[in-house]
Amino acid sequence: MENPILQILNKRKKGIHVGIPSFCSSNKLVIETALEQAKRNNEYVLIEATSNQINQFGGYMNMSPKDFKEYVYKIADKLNFDKSKIMLGGDHLGPQPWQNLDENTAMEYSKELVKQFVLAGFIKIHLDTSMRLKDDNKNEPLLDETIAKRGAELYAVCEEAYQQLKKINKDAIHPVFVIGSEVPIPGGTQKEETLSVTKSKDFKNTIETYKEIFSQFGLDDAWNYIIAVVVQPGVEFGSSNLHLYNRLEAKSLTKSLTDYPDIVFEGHSTDFQPKFKLREMVEDGVAILKVGPALTFALREGLFALSMIEKELIPNESRSNFIETLENYMDSNPKYWEKYYTGTKNQINILKKYSFSDRCRYYLSDLEIEKTQEKLFKNFDNINIPLYILHQYMPVQYIKVRDGLLKCNAKSLVKDYIVNVIEDYNYAVK
Numbered sequence: 130m131e132n133p134i135l136q137i138l139n140k141r142k143k144g145i146h147v148g149i150p151s152f153c154s155s156n157k158l159v160i161e162t163a164l165e166q167a168k169r170n171n172e173y174v175l176i177e178a179t180s181n182q183i184n185q186f187g188g189y190m191n192m193s194p195k196d197f198k199e200y201v202y203k204i205a206d207k208l209n210f211d212k213s214k215i216m217l218g219g220d221h222l223g224p225q226p227w228q229n230l231d232e233n234t235a236m237e238y239s240k241e242l243v244k245q246f247v248l249a250g251f252i253k254i255h256l257d258t259s260m261r262l263k264d265d266n267k268n269e270p271l272l273d274e275t276i277a278k279r280g281a282e283l284y285a286v287c288e289e290a291y292q293q294l295k296k297i298n299k300d301a302i303h304p305v306f307v308i309g310s311e312v313p314i315p316g317g318t319q320k321e322e323t324l325s326v327t328k329s330k331d332f333k334n335t336i337e338t339y340k341e342i343f344s345q346f347g348l349d350d351a352w353n354y355i356i357a358v359v360v361q362p363g364v365e366f367g368s369s370n371l372h373l374y375n376r377l378e379a380k381s382l383t384k385s386l387t388d389y390p391d392i393v394f395e396g397h398s399t400d401f402q403p404k405f406k407l408r409e410m411v412e413d414g415v416a417i418l419k420v421g422p423a424l425t426f427a428l429r430e431g432l433f434a435l436s437m438i439e440k441e442l443i444p445n446e447s448r449s450n451f452i453e454t455l456e457n458y459m460d461s462n463p464k465y466w467e468k469y470y471t472g473t474k475n476q477i478n479i480l481k482k483y484s485f486s487d488r489c490r491y492y493l494s495d496l497e498i499e500k501t502q503e504k505l506f507k508n509f510d511n512i513n514i515p516l517y518i519l520h521q522y523m524p525v526q527y528i529k530v531r532d533g534l535l536k537c538n539a540k541s542l543v544k545d546y547i548v549n550v551i552e553d554y555n556y557a558v559k
Contacts (some may be wrong), residue, residue, distance in 0.1 A: 130300060130302055131302075132252055132302050132303060132304070132305050132354075133173050133214075133216055133252075133302075134149065134175070134216060134252070134253055134305050134356065135305060135356065137149050137173075138356055138393060138416060141393065141416060142390060142391075146411055146412045147411070147416070147558055147559065148393075148411040148415070148416035148417060148418060148557065148558035149173075149175055149416065149417055149418070149558055150175065150418050150419075150420060150551070150554035150555070150557075150558055151175045151176075151177050151218060151220075151253075151395075151417055151418065151419040151420070152174065152175065152176050152177070152420060152421070152424065152551075153176075153177045153178070153179065153220060153419055153420065153421035154176075154421050154424050154425060154490075155178060155182055155183075155190055155197070155200075155494065156424070156425055156428060156490065156493055156494060157204060157494070158428055158540075158543070158544060158547065159424045159425060159428060159547055160176060160201060160204050161204055161207075161208065161544070162544045162547040162548060162551065163176065163424075163547075163551060164204065164205055164208050164210045164215075165208060165210075165544075166548060166551050166552070166555070167210070167214065168208065168210050168211075170555070172214070173214045173215075173216055174214065174215060174216065175216040175217075175218055175253065176201055176215065176216070176217060176218070177217070177218035177219065177220045177253070177255075177419070178190075178194075178197050178217075178218075178219065178220065179219075179220045179221045179225075180219070180220070180221050180222050180223065180225050180226050180242060180257075181221070181225065181226055182197075183196070183197045184226060184242050184245075185238075185241050185242060185245055186226075188226070189491070190494075193245060193249075194219065194245045194246045194248075194249040194251060195245070195248075195249040197217075197249075198217055198249050198250060198251070201215060201217065202215070216252055216253060217249075217250065217251040217252065217253070218251060218252070218253035218254070218255070219243070219246040219251045219253070219254050219255060220255050220257075220419070221255060221257040222239070222242055222243050222246060222254055222255055222256055222257060222283070223239050223242075223243075223256060223257040223258045223259075223260070223279070223280075223283060224236060224238070224239045224258065224260060224262055224279075225257060225260055226238075227239070227262075228260050228261065228262055228263070229263055230262065230263055231262065231263045231264045232262045232263075232264055232265070235262050235263075236279060236282060236283075239258075239279075239283055240282065240283060240286045243256070243283050243286055243287050243290070244286050244287070244289075244290045246287075247287050247290035247291050247294060247304060248290050248293065248294055250294070250298075250301065250302075251304060252302045252303075252304045252305065253304060253305055253306075253307070254287060254304050254305070254306050254307070255306075255307040255308075255359070255395070256280045256283050256284060256287075256306060256307070256308055257309075257359075258275075258276050258277075258279035258280045258283065259271065259276055259309075273334060273335060273338040274338060274342060276338075277335075277338045277339045277341075277342035277343070278342050280308055280339065280342075281339075281342050281343050281345075281346040281348055282346075284306065284343070284346075284348060284351055285346060285348060287304065287306070288348075288351075291303060291304065303354060304354065305354050305355075305356045306351070306354050306355045306356065307355075307356065307357040307358070307359060307395050307417070308335070308339055308355060308357075308358055308359070309335060309357075309358040309359030309360060309395070324361065324363055324364075324365055324372050325361065326361060326362060326363040326378050326379050326381075326382055327360040327361045327362070327382050328381075328382070329381045329382050329384070329385040332358065332360055332382060332385055333385060333388070335358060336358065336389060336392070339355075340352070352391070355392070356391070356392065356393065357392060357393050357394060357395040357416070357417055358392060358394060358395065359394075359395045359396075359397060360382060360394050360395075360396075360415075362374060362379045362382065362383070362394065362396055362410060362413075362415050363375055363378050363379050364396060364398060364399055364402060364406075364410070365398050366398060366400055366401050366422075366485045366486070367485065367486060368469065368470065368480055368484040368485060368486045369480070369484060369485065370485075371401050371402075371485065373402060373403070373406055374402060374406040374407075374409060374410050376409050376410075376413055379413065382394075383413040383414045383415075386414040393414055393415070393416035393417065394414050394415040394416065394417070395415070395416075395417040395419065396410055396415040396417065396418050396419060397419045398419070399415075399418045399419060399420055400420050400421065400422050400423035400426075400485070401423050401426075401485060403553075404553035404554075404556045404557055407553060407554060407556070407557035407558075408556060408557040410557070411557050411558055416558075418554055418557060418558065420550070420554060421490075422485070422486065422487040422490060423487075423550050424547055424550055424551075425487055425489070425490035425493060426485065426487040426489075426490075427546040427547050427549065427550045428493065428543065428546060428547055429482075429487065429489045429490070429493065430546055431523075431542065431543035431544070431545070431546035431547070432451055432502065432505065432543055433451070433452055433482075434522045434523050434542075434543075434546075435451070435505060435509070435522075435523075435539055435542065435543055436449070436450070436451040436452045436505060437452075437522050438509075438514060438518055438519075438522050438523075439451070439505060439508055439509075441518055442512060442514070442518065443508050443512075447508060448508070449501050449502075449504040449505040449508060450501075451501050451502065451505045452482070454497070454498065454501045455482075455489065455492060455498060455501070456478075456481070456482065458492055458495065458497055458498060459481055459488075459489070459492055462492070462495075465488050465491035465492065466481055466488035466491075469486060469488055470484070470488070505539065506539040506540055508539075509538060509539040510538070510539075513537070514537055514542075516530070516531065519537065519542075523542055525545075525549065526542050526545050526546075529545065530542075
């Protein structure tokens, strides 16, 4: 069977400006919502995990690639979702988790990493070897040749792993690959800065360097499966700032795609872009749109709104106090936010809860927070939420409930916040 991502991108060669969103999240409610939307529309859904989230040592999710696949499939089974329509991707696969190690050790770990992703049946692989390792010169930029050489080594391992997988499953789908070194910081920038769109000459140099190095490795056939290059088209977000897409500033870059009709761009950190900007990106060749923090930001926003309603309708002794519980938990476990937020104590407290970089997402799947979330939902199971209260705290959802388009229960209301983000991406890629 042909890789479904190839099927989507082949439409572009016919002049149809389509693309695909990539949902980069491990949150159960986010994945559930993404699958439900795909089921309603009878579509494929692409879900990705990073090398920091899952790897052979567990990552911060304490899962291997195989574990993550089973985790997603378990959610799909509960929804009676056709698992053949789930496309799993691995993001930033390479030495990113092991940058403090020497090249030999970091690359051996990276080879085992990509091998496990391919053997687990992930069909989209982002080979990211753009970071310096312990024995690289810290005073000089990492050469494109070095990046491409390490990428070729990892690609060769992926191909070997696929051939191994085919012996086990003759119907295994060949993965497609994304390359490129201009990768925005995962999760957004940490400070205000001016973005520079990738220069056309740098993009072309990346392609030509990879082609030369891959040829030296005897990997010319790889270009049947390398579908995209990560570039910086001029989009990013930080704790409090957004950089919106400007197609005029990106024109030189996007025009250079005409020289490579089999390649598209992959855009990282597209979170919080207006839907019409996302659509412009797809039209201009940024056909793979990665989104992550915006999904959990929307989830957190919905949970906070529900928590505010709880304060109005639920007796004090029965409340979950979701907002306060999350705040206290983040304060007692600061490792995921303390390096990212600066300012006065009050400014930091505001950023912890509301910033675009959404460091809250690292805590939403912790057992204590999940239990608090369950209590929040249960508190609404046996009561009716008055429409006038819903109008006050969830005005968008109020309209859908009023018009009979949305159930007025806690879980449905919160998930609809995520739906609104997903539908912006569906608008952009169709």
